[in-house]
Every structure is written in C-alpha cells, then in structure tokens.
Amino acid sequence: MEISRLSDARATTSRPYLGIGLGLAAVSTASLLIRYAQADGVPSLVIAAFRLALASLVLAPLALLRHSAELRRLTRRQWALVLTSGVFLGAHFATWITSLAYTTVASSVVLVSTSPLFVAVLAAVLLREKLSRWVLAGLLLTLAGAVVVGVADACGSGGCQSWQVFAQGSAAGGDLLALAGALALAIYLIAGRALRPSVSLITYIFTTYATAALVLAAAVAAARLPVTGYPAPAYLWLILLGLVPQLLGHSSFNWALKYLPATYVSITILGEPAGSIVLAALLLHEVPGVVELAGSLLILAGILLASRPTAGGSI
Numbered sequence: 001m002e003i004s005r006l007s008d009a010r011a012t013t014s015r016p017y018l019g020i021g022l023g024l025a026a027v028s029t030a031s032l033l034i035r036y037a038q039a040d041g042v043p044s045l046v047i048a049a050f051r052l053a054l055a056s057l058v059l060a061p062l063a064l065l066r067h068s069a070e071l072r073r074l075t076r077r078q079w080a081l082v083l084t085s086g087v088f089l090g091a092h093f094a095t096w097i098t099s100l101a102y103t104t105v106a107s108s109v110v111l112v113s114t115s116p117l118f119v120a121v122l123a124a125v126l127l128r129e130k131l132s133r134w135v136l137a138g139l140l141l142t143l144a145g146a147v148v149v150g151v152a153d154a155c156g157s158g159g160c161q162s163w164q165v166f167a168q169g170s171a172a173g174g175d176l177l178a179l180a181g182a183l184a185l186a187i188y189l190i191a192g193r194a195l196r197p198s199v200s201l202i203t204y205i206f207t208t209y210a211t212a213a214l215v216l217a218a219a220v221a222a223a224r225l226p227v228t229g230y231p232a233p234a235y236l237w238l239i240l241l242g243l244v245p246q247l248l249g250h251s252s253f254n255w256a257l258k259y260l261p262a263t264y265v266s267i268t269i270l271g272e273p274a275g276s277i278v279l280a281a282l283l284l285h286e287v288p289g290v291v292e293l294a295g296s297l298l299i300l301a302g303i304l305l306a307s308r309p310t311a312g313g314s315i
Helices: 002-027 030-039 044-066 068-073 076-099 105-112 115-126 133-158 163-168 170-198 201-222 232-256 262-268 271-284 290-306
Strands: none
Touching (some): 030 044, 030 232, 030 271, 044 232, 105 271, 105 290
16 A cells, blocks of 8 residues: 555655656647748748647637636726737747748747746846846856857858958848847746736637737738638647647646646756757757857756856746
8 A cells, every 4th residue: 555655645746747748748849840830831920829729729718617707897907918828929939930931940949938937037127126146147158159150150161251241141031030039938938927817728719819810911911911721740740839839748848737846847848958969960960060059058048047046047
C-alpha cells in the first residue's frame, strides 16, 4: 500500500514536468510550420489570422457553453483589457510570422524570446515596478546579443562593406520585426497580468484569441489578401499550426502553471528557441553560424539572468 501511494505521488509530481516537455515540443514546431506555409505561398498575415481563428473556433463551444455567465459579467475595464491584449497579440503574430520570411529561424525565435525583458521595462514604466540589478544586467547582455545576431544576419559570411549595406539587408528588417513581435507580446502579457486575476483561463484566452483573430482578419481584408486558392498542403500546415503550437503547446504551459512556479515555467519556455533551431537545422537545413550562435547564447543568457527569482518578480 505504501509503495503504491509513493508511486502515485511520484507520478503526480512528474506530470507537470511532462506537460512542460510536451508544451516545448509543440511550440518548437511553430516556426517550421510557418516556413512550410510561406513556401506554399500563404502570406504571413493570412497565416497569423488562420492560427488565431482556428484556436478561437476550437475554444468557442467550451467558452460559450460553460463560461457564458462570466462572459456576460465582464466589466468595461475588463473588456478594455481584453481588447488591448487581443490587439497586441495579433500584432505579435503578424510581426513575428512576417519576420520568418526575411531572417533565419534561429534569429527570429531567439529575438522574439526577449519579450520578458520588454515586460520588465514596461512594468517599471507603467506599473512602477523596480528594476533590479539582475534585470538591468540581463538587459545589457541581451542588447549585446541582439546586436551580434543582427550584424551576423545582415552581413552574412561575406561581411559588411558599409553601414548602408547592413541597413538595407532583408535579414536586418526581419530581425527588427522579431523584436517588434517581442514588444507586442510584452504589452499583451502586461494586459493579461491585469486581467487574469479576475477572469478564468478559458474566458481570458477565448476572448483574447478571438479579438486577435478579428484584428488580423481585418488586416487581411484591408490588404486584399486571398484566403483560398492555396495548395492542399498549405491548409494542413495552417491547421497544424493552430492545433499543435497554439492550443496544445500554450495550453500545456498554462496547465503546468497550476503545479509549478511561474518563474520556473517562464524560464523553461526559453527552451523553445533551442527546439526550433534543431528542427530548422534538420528539416530546413538552416545551421546557424558561429557568430549568430554566440549572439543567440548571449540573448538567452541575458534573459535567464533577468529571470532570477531574486530579480524581485519583475518578469
């Protein structure tokens, strides 16, 4: 009997870590699926809109049937936060997915992972949260890494002959789009931080995903981009993108938060760039160079440094 209880306890303890592992495996496929869809001619805005629309549709029955009363009780302030969260989540996916059309998977996923540092800075400005020395040190280390990655991407193996050559490189634009995606994600997270204590998880992610999907659909319509007429495999990539990294991946992280500290979960999510880089090297034959890899390690080291528990919970 005692052995059985011990075995059950170990199984219960290990499940959150298995959830983290499943989540990491799922979200690491996102950049790969996006690249496949882009290769089939699907515009980045359409990919972003489809991803959020599919996730919203899957969540809709659960949210409308089991959380309808909570949806009706949302206040004007809560709806304002939902709209803010959704708009910037849409902006995050629009900019980050577009970045993958111009820069490498390695650079894109590492640069977009800087969002915790943007959260720290914005929280200090908007919420008057104090920046600790660890966060400041992490910011400087990450900034150095971002510069190294940007130069390595834009100049390539041939080197930069001038500042004009560097500035005009398409990879430099892709890197800036990835950073813009990190900033948009940070604003989304801050709005969510203000909203989540008073709203259930399903209500929050459904309203936020749906808002982001509507914003992106409006952008697709304004740009007059087609949503049909793509090769059949393109729709498979889009469906997998909405189901695997969006619903399975992010849901696994949210489930693990019930059992593990938020700091631990936020740090382990930094494993996504590593998974994405490995998949890109194996399936897209994108092997990062030494300089790019060094810059990426600087960025990840900076984020880990700023995410220390002693950093005062700024991230």
